[in-house]
Amino acid sequence: MFSGYARNIIEQLPPGRLLALDVFRGITIAAMILVNNPGSWSYVYGPMAHAQWHGWTITDLIFPFFIFIAGVSVAIVMNRELAKGTDKKYLLKHALIRASKLFALGLFLALFYYNFTDPEFSWLDARLFSIRVMGVLQRIGLVYFATVVIVLYWGNIGRAVWAVALLLGYWALLMLVPYSDASGIQYVGLLEFGNSLPAYVDNLLLTGKHLYYASAEPFAFDPEGIISTVPAISGCLAGVFTGNLLTNKDTSLTAKTKKMLVIGLVCAIAGELWGLVFPVNKALWTSSFVLMTTGWALIILAALTWLIDIRGKKYWSAPFVVCGANAIFFFMFSGVVARILLMIPVADTTLKGWLFSQVFQPAFGNFNGSLMFAISFMFACYWVLDYLYRRKIFFKV
Template identity: 55%
Template sequence: MAWLYRHLEGILAATPGNRLLAVDALRGITITAMILVNNPGSWSYMYWPLKHADWHGWTPTDLIFPFFIFIVGIAITLSFSAQRAKGKNSAQLLKQALVRTIKLLLLGWFLALFYYRVNDPNFSWLEDQLLSIRLPGVLQRIGLVYLATVLIVLNWRWRGQLIWCLGLLLGYWVLMTWVPYADNHGNTFQGLYQFGNSLAAWVDHQLLGPGHVYYSDAQPFSFDPEGLLSTLPAIATCLSGVLIGQYMQGQHSLTDKIRYLLGLGAILVIAGQSLSAVMPINKALWTPSFVVLSSGWACVSLALCLWLIDDRGYRRWCAPFIVFGANAIAFFMFAGVAGRLVIMLPWGEQSLKGAFYQTLLAPHLGNYIGSLAYGILFLLVSYILMYWMYRNHWFWKV
């Protein structure tokens, strides 16, 4: 195992000596978990922690996306401090944010269009992909949330940012609870948080249309889990990361930071669970209770990483996650393209992915372990490329 020791130490040696690795490690853990969840051997055989909640409630998987957006908020604080120190003004930072948002939107739409059913003679890429493109998505939400958060950060200090954060949550709750809406049959609804029947779903149905959202067949309203109205509380998630990033930059001891994050995280988790009595915890609707809960768990997770990595000095285990996190968007794009290719490419009457899982993994490991093993193997293959990029100092900044 000497080679593994040298490999991990080589990764850590390339990191700045005065840098807290906890944020880098948490980013890497988050994107790794996202890719693992998105690439099982079979969607029919997944252990419950790797599955989203059916509707209300939450699983560990439901925390992954808000964790990533929370970390985007921390990164905004750290990045802006460094760039202001180099002399960049607000106009330059805003221009940079606009360019980054456009890139994220285009990358998201590229993944939405990157698919072709090779063995289906009736498949029309123009009709089935381009003209029915899913407009929202993970990268699209990150881009919009990032831009909105940057606008707030550039124009308000921490008190204003906190007011925005709370105001977005309260405003979203008021809209979802008190604004009535109607279907095409004249039926009026108000205050519902049902699958396909909420104000957020109604907005998606009216503005995006059934042909351009994830849940196109939902009734009475089609909607998207990364839809328009639910982007508002997602901005609050990012602002919570901004505020935590500002605290992390303060002149506090590492021990004080760990205690603060643990205490605040515990309070937010309890508050989020308590708020579920008023509004359900729901990731697809990004409810305020979900924001409070997920931000709380993000604080707890960051505190644990700080304690384990930067305080206690247990660092080697996080080295692969630093590699993945250093090129998080490149990793996401590679996984998206590769994950689609193994489905598109035929192998006999099956896809390449289906044949690999059903022929090599499931018969020997069982359906569930085989499905998990496929995801782990996908990560290992991805790591080869991500480590090559890391070793050659190629960091793809969108």
Template identity: 50%
Template sequence: MFGVRQHCQAILAQQPAGRLLALDILRGLAIMAMVLVNNPGSWQYIYAPLRHAEWHGWTVTDLIFPAFIIMVGMSIQLSLRQKVAQTKLEVIKAGALRALKLYLLGLFLVLFYYNFRDPAYSYLQQKLLTVRWFGVLQRIALVYFCTLLIVLYCGTRARVLWLVGLCVVYLALMQYMPYQDAQGQQFVGLWQFGNNFAAWLDHQILGAQHVFFRSATPFAFDPEGLLSTLPAISSCLLGVVLAQLLQSDQPLAFKIRLLALAGVAMVWIAELAHPLLPINKMLWTPTFVLLSTGYTALLLAVILWLTEIKRYRLWGAPLVVFGVNAILFFMLAGVAARILSMLPVAGTTLGNSLFREVFQPLFGNYNGSLAFALCFLAIAYLGMLALYRRGFIFKV
């Protein structure tokens, strides 16, 4: 027990200067959860809370990615004080470069795959010519840069108008913009899987072979698609507003109470509005923006209370290891997962072989799948800890 305490103290002592501990812990928790749910032993055996909602509604897993988007907004606002010596043009150039790097990293993860088990597999035909243009890192890139521009040129009131306005434009297009399928049948105001204005837009602009749900009918679409980027920017702007609250001169206890009250209010409004405007992560509906921001604010309030009011900090040390290097962790975990799914072993892949030969016999179907994910996470922690101890921080 003493060794664990020393280990955690050493981690916190090495945390880079000028960083908000609660934010690093929250970011670490989000990226850890993202990697955990993305790497089960088998996609056939996953406990319900670790799955995304099939369409309308939500699970705990659905709250992970928007929490990260909200923290992107918080980081933009908190980092502005470090850029006072830079002109707006310099900040924009640096932001554009960062966004481009994030997009290209996401594209790399999409393309980093080869089916070694299929002798007829064509990388050109089945990967390069059908590349998925959008994804997690690609969305972060677009949302980050758009939010940065708004923050640089707008005050608090204008930022609030932007986040509301983007949701209003999104709702107007989803509800009132007519569209039609290949047979000429016209639709308007639908919110169905594969049949809504956002799906039609993805199908027309990105192409049916360049999105995640390619077999959806009548329109192939992407859960990180074009139109849903608008309310995703609203989520990021809400993160900016939360960071402004933390930067205010109000007492910390007041800030925590306000975070908690705002969180409860947003969740309550989202749930009340759900029958009229469904909570839906794939569409990133405004009710989903409210719900996910509400729970993120509540969690941040709890972490701030524990770390700054009660001074209980050691528990968050392992999460800091993930939080200060979140993008690197996501990238390395993605590469490792793809290697496990590519390497052929006894007629299957290395990942499937490990699950079937080790984890499934020992723990059963669902527990074995979860144990595989936890083992993946534990090994990843050791790797990230080694980098953290050497002071390596990956900056995009």
């Protein structure tokens, strides 16, 4: 049954398409939905949770993979459009519109919640007047636009300079620029929870109530904060270089795969080594974190290219093709449904709480029940994606 389903999806894809990239995108978005929706945040297996501070888990790779994949897509689209002679100003305007839509969708998710279990709940105070300004989609939008600007107005050497300068510049900012708290105590070079230059800037420009870690001391901050978005551009530019490599018709696919693997290993090791003096940290999006995650993105993409496009082992990947084809819709739809489950009151809890405590927890236990809830949630969302895919309905931003 699955083989027929998979064959129908794979064989309808356009010839010459980079299937490994589609699958990588699909795996990444599916993983994000899975880790974002446990039955209970009190019962999450270690690899499915973010690192508490310095260091990383598998989950910490997901978001930077999205940034990297966005860069690959930028290269493919921009190269095609520029080859056709499309005006740069038109492409820039289109990128600005798309980035603005992504930012707006992120704000929508921040606003989409109402606590029906609390008669004293004020949506205006709790959501609108305290809206979290930054977020996952907001960062993707900002990074995407900055990357398009660099790609349009700088060549490969200029892009490489930008990528390196952003990483080194961010390191220099965090380690060398002093800042002070409300009492006048001055700090420099700290990378602590609530006490770093990114936290200081977030707290100064956005104020605590608009930030994810609103109660952090001495500075509230956001893991998708303002200046911590800067090094993410380098990760996107790495995707651009990868996209250029993949679309280079003068190089064999085997040679491309070997090059991605070697560069990926070098970046992953270099990131870990840099992390010894400038810790790998997702919440601060440190330069070592960017280098390390870029390395793993290249390694995984190389492995998928070898397995799918070179060895021809394709059919297992069909569900991920479906996920990747509507990635932004998958993210938005799952976010809306997850919030609805938290908004609907059932007994003395929410619908999500009731489902976990009355269905999944008794059947599977604490941790396995939480995991099974996440898996069931992902498959329920996938059913909608599959319905749209079969009818060739794709939502683009």
